[in-house]
Structure formats: C-alpha cells, structure tokens
Amino acid sequence: MAVVEKLDPESRAALGREVPQWRMADGRDAISRTFKFADFNEAWGFMARVAMLAEKQDHHPEWTNVWNKVEITLSTHDAGGLSERDVALAKAIDSLLK
Numbered sequence: 001m002a003v004v005e006k007l008d009p010e011s012r013a014a015l016g017r018e019v020p021q022w023r024m025a026d027g028r029d030a031i032s033r034t035f036k037f038a039d040f041n042e043a044w045g046f047m048a049r050v051a052m053l054a055e056k057q058d059h060h061p062e063w064t065n066v067w068n069k070v071e072i073t074l075s076t077h078d079a080g081g082l083s084e085r086d087v088a089l090a091k092a093i094d095s096l097l098k
C-alpha cells in the first residue's frame with residue numbers, strides 16, 4: 001500500500017475553492033456534505049453511483065442515509081486525516097449531480 005500523505009497546508013487552504021460545497025467535519029480532519037433528494041429512490045440511486053466511484057478510486061466514504069438525505073464524510077484512514085484522495089472523491093461525487 002503506497003503511503004498516503006495528509007494534505008499540505010497550501011492544499012488545505014485551497015479546500016474552500018477546490019470543493020466549495022463541502023465543509024470541515026466537526027472536530028475531525030475530514031470534509032462533509034449533505035445531499036437531499038426527492039425521495040429514497042433518488043437517494044439510493046445516488047449512493048449506488050457513489051459506491052461505484054469509491055470502488056474505482058479505492059477510497060470509501062463514511063456515510064449515513066435517512067430516507068431522502070445522504071450525509072457523506074471523507075477522510076483518509078491510511079493517512080489519519082484529509083488527503084488528496086478525499087478531494088478527488090469529493091469532486092467526483094459532485095460531478096454526479098451535474
């Protein structure tokens with residue numbers, strides 16, 4: 001397994017521009033975003049697509065789903081915090097909505 005580095009300060013400072021829809025997760029070195037859909041069917045379809053992205057990137061979300069709401073938190077367990085992998089997955093997830 002390649003060593004995964006935590007985000008460097010410049011990349012951290014750029015998060016607001018790179019992934020503007022994501023916020024820092026409370027008390028964690030992680031980013032979170034909440035998605036709301038019309039109903040469970042839409043939410044589940046979104047989760048299925050995120051799951052495929054996660055498998056493709058070998059980078060997996062921490063997530064909860066309540067009916068039409070999906071909350072996703074991204075952090076890199078192998079790095080003990082945020083890494084470029086989290087930014088990449090967040091961008092890929094956002095692109096599912098376009």
Ligand SMILES: C[C@H](O)[C@H](O)[C@H]1CNC2=NC(N)=NC(=O)C2=N1
Nearest residue numbers: 058059060061075076077078079
């Ligand atoms: C063996 C496997 O490649 C690693 O465990 C991957 C899987 N998915 C992962 N997902 C996340 N979020 N962090 C990781 O460190 C991670 N590591």
